[in-house]
Every structure is written in structure tokens, then in C-alpha cells.
Amino acid sequence: MDFSLFIPETYLLLLALFFFCLTLWKVSADRIQGVALFLTAVGVVISLAAVHVSGETFYRAYRVDLFSQLFKVLICLGFFLVVLLSRKLKGIEEPLQPEFFMFFSLSALGLTILVSSVELLTIFVAMELSSYPLYILIPMRSRSGGQPMEAGIKYIIFGAAATGIMIFGMSYVFGLTQSTYLADILPKMSVLLKEPVSAVGLLLILSGFFFKLAVVPLHFWTPDVYEGTANETVSFIATLPKLAAVALMLRIVSLAGAGSVNLVQALVLLAAISMTFGNLAALVQTDLKRLLAYSSIAHAGYILLGVLSLNAAGFSAAVYHITAYLLMNLACFLVICTVSREGENVSIADLAGLYRRSPLLAFTLAVGAFALAGIPPTAGFTGKLFLFTAALNQGHLALVVIAAVNTAISIYYYLNIVRSAYGHDPDGLPEVTLSFSNRVLNFGLILVILLLGILPTWFIDLAKTACKTILS
């Protein structure tokens, strides 16, 4: 076994063990956070160094290629950003903070393993490894409001049901092809494509990832979990598992190849329902996290546009958009975590006059919201342009028109956020002071969201090269 293939994962494992050791000592919260920040930054560097490594290990169950490495970089980057934006960690009791970082590391480890898995059981195990820490993390909220227990139970039950459905689908595929290796399934699948049962099998496997990505009908957990969980924890749940879910959806869907009409039709339907439901439900939300939850359901629908195109252009558009989504969502969560004083939930009304209370934060929020709405020149627009082009190129005109109308609908609630921050007066709400690291993160996110939107070439080309490795 070539150990060099496994370096980023090993690092995350050691990180989890390190935090486990920290739980045994009494260390000040501030120091723990500083150490976590440094170590996750090292994680980003290590994953970057491993980008161009490729090979197979663990008896062909584990493939390291550009596609998986790209996602590992994004996961490590997202992990670092989440730790950075939870600098004060108001939502978690102080004695529990080492555990908080330990479980994050474990979940990130699960996700990095997941994106490299090319064997059904490995996928299942990695998926569980990434989910269990989250089941524990969700109820770990301090007494700052919300219903963390309810959120935790909902996440476990829905998660367990979704993985159950997923493994049921795996049994179908195994029954059809007598193999759990994706590489062996692929040639057999192309023969079986005309049988509806193959599409059912793939769709059931995909359910596990639909759950993570919050695609209708596996979206029910999203608003309640977002609302009930500590802000810092949600910023993790809302971004990183979705990255891995997109990666795995692309791997599974690529099994179907170009001829799979049944599967594509099902995905078209799910995409249309997801974005319409998400956007309509978001219109009436007053809690910012609930709003972002419904917006995430809508975005899952947009991303399906790229997935169901079944070609490199569509896949790379999906990768691009989920990356943009990671950044713009984190920009919004940065605002939530900073505005929240003691870890409580933030409603849209709490943002009133944010412009006066902290101009920089208000600008970050505006950039994040406009990017989610898909206004140029942000990355959100460029992502939508790529997704629409890919889907229209495959002849999904009706779906693209639905997506376009949805974009117009979504403007209303994103503007509501901006309007609250810029249009209203603070009315006695306190000023928000930003620490140095928070300031840097603000500038960084604004800059990256704009730059990725204006100069997408290198990233989309990289994503395309990566997606070609899983399509061949």
C-alpha cells in the first residue's frame, strides 16, 4: 500500500486524536481555538500539496485522483473557514469545546474518505463516519435558545432513514451486477440501463446524498436542524457535507452514462420541485437560518441541473457552483455568528441597520446574499450561467425556464436581508465589533466571491479536467 496517497486523511485523523487528548486536560478556550485555527490551516496546506497525487489503494476500494483531491482541498478549506468564523464559539459551552473540534475533525475525515471511495460499502462506511459526529454535535448547543434536542433527533432519524434507503439501493445494484466496485459496475450498468430497476437502484443510492444536499423529498430536516443547532455547527453542516454529497452524486450518476432516460427524468423532476419548493417556502421566513435552510433546498435543485446533464460541462458546473455556494453561504454564516451575541438565533429583524453597526459586515452580507441570488459579477451568477448552459445544451429547456423563474422569485427574500441591513435604522441595537481575524475573513470572502465570479476560467477548467477523470 502506498501510504503517500492517504496523507490528508491521516492528518485529519491525527487532528481528531489530538483534540481527544485535549479533552482530557483543562485548556483555556482561547488557546484551543488558536491551536485549532493553526492546525486546520496546516490541513489546507497539506491537502493542497496532495492535489496532483493519484493512484488506488485499499484493494481498489479507494481511488485518489484529481477529482477527489480537489474536493479534499475544498473540504479542508471549508473546515478551516468554519473554525475561523467560529472564533468566539458562543454557541458551545466552554468545557465542551475540545470535543466540538474533535467531532468536526472526525466528520471532515469521513468526508475526505467519502470523496475518494469507489466501492459501495466503503462509501457507506465513510458516509456514516461523517454523519455520526454530526449527530452528537447538533444537541451540543449551549442554552442559548432553539431546540437542539429536537434538531438532533430529527437529524438522526432522517439520516438513518436516508442511509437505510441508500444501502437498500446498493443491494439492488449489487444484485444486478454482482459487484460493489464502481469500476466493475460501470460496464455492466451500460447493458442494464434500459431496465427501470437499474434506475431505481441508482436513485435509491442517491437518496443518501439527496439527504445531505437537502433535495426534496429528503429535505424535511433542514429548517429545523438549522434553527435548532448552534450557529457555528450549522455553518459546518450547511456546507461541507454538501460538497461531499455533490462529489458522490457525480460519481454515482456517472455510472448511468448518457443513455439513462429514466434516471434523468427523475432528476429533472426532483430539481424542479426542490428549487420551486425551497424558494417559495423561503419567501415567508423571518429567521435567517431557516431562510438559508430553504435557500439551500433551492440551491440543491440548481446543482441538480449540472448533475443531470451527465457530461463534463454539467459536472464541472455543479462543482463550480457548490464551491461558490460554500463561499457565499459561509459569508452569510459569518454574519450570523458575529451578529449573534450569545449564540442565539438571528432573525432578519436583528440585522436592522447593520450597515451602521458594522459597515464591513453589512457589505459581506450584501455580497453573500446577492451572490446567492445570482447577481453578477459574483460567483453565484457565473455558477448559474454554467449550470443553465449545461442543462440547456442537453435540451432541458423547460427545466431551465423553471430555474430562471425561480431565480426571479428568490430575489425577494435575499433582498429582504439586504434591505434589513441597509434600509432600516438600528433602533437601539448594539454595535458589532469585529476582531482582526474576523475582519480578514470578511475581506477574504468578499474578494474570493467576486474574483471567482469575474475570473472563473482556471477553476472551471480545473473542475472540467477533474470531472473527466470520473467520466472516462
Add this chain to the structure above:
Amino acid sequence: MDFLIPNQLGYPILSTIIFLPLAGAVVLFFLRGEKAVRLWSLIVSLATFILSLPLYFYFDKTTHKYQFAEHLPWIPSFKIHYTVGVDGISLLLVLLSTLLIPICVLASWKYIDKRVKEFHFSLLLMETACVGVFSALDFVLFYIFFEAMLVPMYLLIAVWGGPDKVYASLKFFIYTMAGSVFLLVAMIALYLNAGTFSIPELMTHTYSFTFQCWVFLAMGFAFAIKVPMAPLHTWLPAAHVEAPTAGSVILASILLKLGTYGFVRFCLPITPQASVFFAPYVYAISLLSIIYGGYVALGQVDMKRLIAYSSVAHMGFVTLGTFVFNRNGLEGAMMQMINHGVTTGALFLCVGIIYERSHSRLISVNSGISKIMPIYIGFLGLFSLSSMAFPGTNSFVGELLVLLGTFAEHKWVGALVIPGVVLAAAYMLRLLQKIAWGGEGNPSFSDMNLREIIYLAPLVIFVLWIGFSPGPFLEVMHASVDHLIQQVQAGNAALLVK
């Protein structure tokens, strides 16, 4: 790219005037003090205007090709380029944009007293988007500027607007966005059909008639909202009434032109058959806009609302002239775009001036001030005459050309427009009569100061200059308009052959 004449001025003039305001806007954040901010913003916008003048003086009037062009690869995998250039259709609109921004800065000197830095930031951002959108020759680039314009405009209304600003700004944003998502779909459909985002190249492809119709409808919907054509106009009065003076001026003079510019730049040359096919419907909607806008303007008590409805009517002339597909009609339409920009912009500035004194836009509050503010009434009178297309003013030239063009093609349509012309005289004279001589004026009003005279003076010059000698403005259009008519005819000739 044989449609482009590369820029030979030695420096990238279009990129300079597009991005200079943006750079100036960024610098604003490092300035302290309101006065410094205002002064800097004035300097930047004036510099942009002066730098844009060579566009006119070095413009080659004999060719329809896009001049001062810059062509750079941007997103190669999607064949998206950074292409800018101007022709006879966009040249005057670019110059109008650069002219109006310094005027807006001057007009906001006293009016804006809170969040001054952010106001000028939005204004300069707006200038970048305006100049960019008229000079973009790549569809994606156009779309990005088209949409990017929404954000600063939204902020101008939502932050510095009147009491009902929240409703107005939201309505403005959602209306425009609803239209532009269809533009996005049309853009992608064209790209997939023709394999390019370059606007001049898109014009050279032939598309099937059905495809043209759908693309025309999708783009036409987006542009009709911008124009705005009745019945899609309801966002306009709300936005105008609530926007600060500078916002109203930019909205009326530049943003509305995007709709009609879109028809001329995209619909006519790219979908010529569909344009001819839908022309009767466009006539009907234009007539509706002219008559309805004028009729509703007649009953307004709010000055800004009155001018907003008059815009609906005036823009009806532009769409009408565009779709008669002859030289007089098209040149009249394009002339009328400039005229509307100058005259309506000036009228909104006039409303702003009186609003700064009385804090009301109601005609009844501001009436009878001819003796108290004689200079003001002089300006208002001239611009009102211009708005009703009085001979000797700019709008007369434009409307006359549109009417000539219309009568040459469809006598009945021309005849039906005439009541609209009469209505224009009625509502503008009513406004002027009430403001100047209607009852006792408030003696505490002071007449216009030097700053106000300075920023209205250039517009007076253009009203009279275009009115008496439209030649210099019309002759830059000839080559481009003739080429456009050829494109429409060639597109339809292909249909007859089939």
C-alpha cells in the same frame, strides 16, 4: 473579427472610461470628510466625461463597424470575450451617460446629507455599469453590466429614497430581475445555437423562424420592462417618486434607454423575421403607452409622478420609431432616446431644485412661483416646451422623424399617435401653468443659485443645439442605421426565398 475596428488612440479609451469611475469609487473609501468625497466624485466623473469626448471627435462616420474596439479572451472554455466597441447606435448613449453623472453629483451636493460616501460610491459604480452596458459587444459582458446596474440603483432608492422607498426599491428590483432572467435564457439559447457570445457574430447567423420568435419574446419581455411599455410600467412611477433626484435622473435618462437600446441592438438584427412578425403588436403596445401614459399624466398631482408617466408616453415613441424599420423612424427613435435623456433628466433636476426648498413634490404646494423664482421658471419653461416637442427644441426633431417614418409605412398608426402629441402639450402646459402662475407662491423660496444654474446649463445647450441643428448628432447614426435596416431586410428576404 472584421466587424471591429481596433482602437487606435494609443490608450484603451473605452476601458478607461468604463473602469475609471470604479477605481474612483474604491478610492472614495480612503477619503475623509463629506466635502472631499463630493469633490473627488465630481473630479472623477468630470474626468470620465472629458476622456470620453475623443469618442465623438475621432468617430468615423462612414462605417457601421464597431470602433475603438478592444477584444480580449476572458473565459476561453465558454468562448466569452471581453469585447467593447461603439458604433453609431451606442456612441451618443455612452456620451449621454458620461455627461449626466457629473450633473448628478452636482445636483446631490446639498440634497444628500447622510451616508455621503456610500452615495457617491453607488453613483460611480452606476457610471461604470452604464458606460459598460452600452459599449459591451459580448452578450455575457452586456448581461453582467445590465444586472450589475441593479444593485447600485437599488441602493440609491432603498437608502436615500422617500418614505415609501422600501416598496419602490423592491418592486423595481423584482420587475427588472423577472425580465432579465428570460434574457439570460435567451442568451444561452443563442449561444448554443450559434456557438458564440459575440453580439456582432450572433447577428450574422440565421436562425429558424420559431426559434427567432421565442428568443424575441424572451428578450422583448426583458427590454419591455426596462423601457417600460404599458402594462409593464407600474414599477416606474413608484421608483421615480421615491428615488432621490440623482437616482431619478439616472433612472429616466440612462436605465430606460437600455430597454430601447436592447431592441435596436439585439432584437432587430438578431431576430429580424420575428421583429417584423411582431411589429404590429409592438405598434399596438407603443400606442397604448403613448395614449395611456399621457392620459394618466394629465391627472397627477405629484410632479415626479407626472414626469414619470410622461416618460412612459415618450418611450412609446421610441419603440414605435424602432419598429417601422426605416431610416427616419430609427434615427428618430435613437434621437428621441437622447432627447428624453436630456429633457426628462433636466425636468427631474428641476423637481429636485424645488423639492430642496419646499420639501414637497406636490404641484399645489409649489405653485405660483413665477415672480419668486423667475430664473427657475425660465429653465422649467424651456424644458417643458422641449418635453412637449415644441419646434426649435430637441424633442421636436425626434418626434417629427418618428412620425415621418411611421406615416411612410402605416398611415393609420401615424394618425393614431397624434392624440398622444396633443396630450403631451396638455399635461406639460398644465404643469407649467400651475407651477408658474397657479395661486400665491411661497415667498420664502430663494431662486436658483450658481451651482444649480451650472448643472442645468449644459442641458439647455443640448436642448437648443439638437433643436436647431440636429445634423452633428444624426450624421453619426447614418451608417449604422442603414446597416441595421439592411440586416432586417436581408433577414426577411431569406424568409421569402424559403
